[in-house]
Amino acid sequence: MSVATFEGSYLGAQDKISPLAIMECKVCWTPYDPAEGDDIRQIDPGTPFTALPDDWTCPTCSAPAEQFMVLEDPGAEAMQEAKRVEAVTAKLVDEFNEIWHSKMRDVPLVNKALRIEAIGFQAWNGQILGVLVSPWFMNLILLPDGEEWDLVTGAKEHIAFPSGEYEFIHNTRDTIGGYKACSLFSPMHDFTRQKDATDVARAVMGALFDEANKAETDRAADIRQAREAELAAQEAAEADAAKADEDDVPVLDAKPTRRAFLTAGMADAPVTETPLDAAE
Numbered sequence: 001m002s003v004a005t006f007e008g009s010y011l012g013a014q015d016k017i018s019p020l021a022i023m024e025c026k027v028c029w030t031p032y033d034p035a036e037g038d039d040i041r042q043i044d045p046g047t048p049f050t051a052l053p054d055d056w057t058c059p060t061c062s063a064p065a066e067q068f069m070v071l072e073d074p075g076a077e078a079m080q081e082a083k084r085v086e087a088v089t090a091k092l093v094d095e096f097n098e099i100w101h102s103k104m105r106d107v108p109l110v111n112k113a114l115r116i117e118a119i120g121f122q123a124w125n126g127q128i129l130g131v132l133v134s135p136w137f138m139n140l141i142l143l144p145d146g147e148e149w150d151l152v153t154g155a156k157e158h159i160a161f162p163s164g165e166y167e168f169i170h171n172t173r174d175t176i177g178g179y180k181a182c183s184l185f186s187p188m189h190d191f192t193r194q195k196d197a198t199d200v201a202r203a204v205m206g207a208l209f210d211e212a213n214k215a216e217t218d219r220a221a222d223i224r225q226a227r228e229a230e231l232a233a234q235e236a237a238e239a240d241a242a243k244a245d246e247d248d249v250p251v252l253d254a255k256p257t258r259r260a261f262l263t264a265g266m267a268d269a270p271v272t273e274t275p276l277d278a279a280e
């Protein structure tokens with residue numbers, strides 16, 4: 001038999017099927033569904049095919065587990081995604097570990113109680129998103145989920161999340177190529193332990209996707225927008241009615257406020273950039 005004949009077969013390749021995979025005996029077509037388990041061999045419902053005992057065989061024809069092939073695998077995509085995220089995140093951590101050890105260790109602004117750690121990295125919107133903690137910064141990081149990004153270092157981009165819009169700076173590194181970073185904290189002197197920093201990083205990932213935060217983060221922007229809109233309306237009334245369409249509200253100034261909200265109260269010190277309108 002050629003190798004191609006075995007396409008889709010299990011053949012003991014446990015890392016290729018997810019815990020949700022429904023398998024089927026190649027000899028007699030008896031399925032194994034993890035949701036049901038196997039009454040005959042007293043396998044509890046919820047047992048993945050890969051977690052079956054070594055001596056488990058087809059309940060109908062006693063063919064060994066290796067003779068089963070994938071009938072349907074609802075978890076395959078999620079598993080592949082998790083592997084991609086893991087690979088990209090590992091590269092990011094390697095890159096910054098290299099920078100840390102080769103260039104940053106003796107720089108006065110670093111916090112030597114901390115180390116490079118990737119927190120909460122996950123697939124998001126066709127990209128990979130997470131927080132990178134380091135001895136000298138904590139950034140939200142966006143990486144490509146697939147082909148490398150060709151980015152211009154220093155370029156700014158505003159990216160929308162359920163909690164609001166945040167400013168990311170484009171950057172490029174040798175091994176990971178282009179990536180986008182939104183500064184949360186820098187320097188990192190207010191964190192005394194790694195766990196304090198990683199707790200904040202996890203909280204940021206939660207706050208980022210919390211739509212309830214949007215009302216708060218938008219308040220300052222809304223006030224500004226209202227003012228701008230009023231001015232634009234006045235101008236429009238005074239001059240040309242057609243100009244009313246151009247009241248493109250400059251929300252850019254409000255961005256630092258949103259970012260500050262994301263990290264507000266999460267560390268003892270404020271973020272480096274003080275919000276323009278934070279003064280009481």
Ligand code: FE
Nearest residue numbers: 025028058061
């Ligand atoms: Fe069978």
